[in-house]
Amino acid sequence: MKIVIPKKDKQLYLFEVDDILYAKRDYLLQIYYLFGQFVEFTESKPIAAAITEFMKERFEARNIDGLLQATQIEFGLSQDYSENFKRLEANAHLPLKLLLFEEIQDSFKALTDAGKHLAILTAGNPVLQLNKLKHMDWSGWDQKIKIYFTDELVFRNLDPFSYIADEYGIDPNDIEYIR
CATH class of the missing domain: 3.40.50.1000 (HAD superfamily/HAD-like)
Incomplete structure (x- = not known):
């Protein structure tokens, strides 16, 4: 940019x-990572990396409309994760600083x-x-x-x-x- x-x-x-x-991308990719980690912990399945990669690929393809819903469908996640994602997006403590x-x-x-x-x-x-x-x-x-x-x-x-x-x-x- x-x-x-x-x-x-x-x-x-x-x-x-x-x-x-x-770069807004720097924020969103960290949110996707944290969301993947949250789902992996909640579901007790090793899917964090796959979720993060799926969301990142869609983001980089500029295909973000309905990204969360597509992720829920792709990984068979409950609708309950929508609220968790929104809360995480607004309040997450990021692992890396934004530059x-x-x-x-x-x-x-x-x-x-x-x-x-x-x-x-x-x-x-x-x-x-x-x-x-x-x-x-x-x-x-x-x-x-x-x-x-x-x-x-x-x-x-x-x-x-x-x-x-x-x-x-x-x-x-x-x-x-x-x-």
Whole structure:
């Protein structure tokens, strides 16, 4: 993935999470691995590697619609695993850190050196997105970046860009959103 380093003509740079800060693939493959391990433990059958490989192959073939259901059918798993998978996806403790793209770290440095503000604005389930953020190797950037959740702001009937602009005391036109 090639990240375009933004021009430095805005005051605040908002970044989405998935495939902007890190490769979403890195998160999902760890979830598939953990799900396979969970099923193997629950079923007491050595199927973790096969489940992980099946899910990974479908993901890499961009065939992820109905991935969990296809996995359940392929391995004769109960529908009860749907809830477990969703809970695991949102709350899993990952075995490996998620790494920021090098281009993102370079952008962060260039923007902060130019006196610009950085923040995260991410859409989707806030619990899931927060879990991804918790597992990132921030290299210290987490101390300098505020995080906002689109779904949470919209739920509170707030326009994300107006709300964030107010927090920073800037005009919404002085925000660049990288997604």
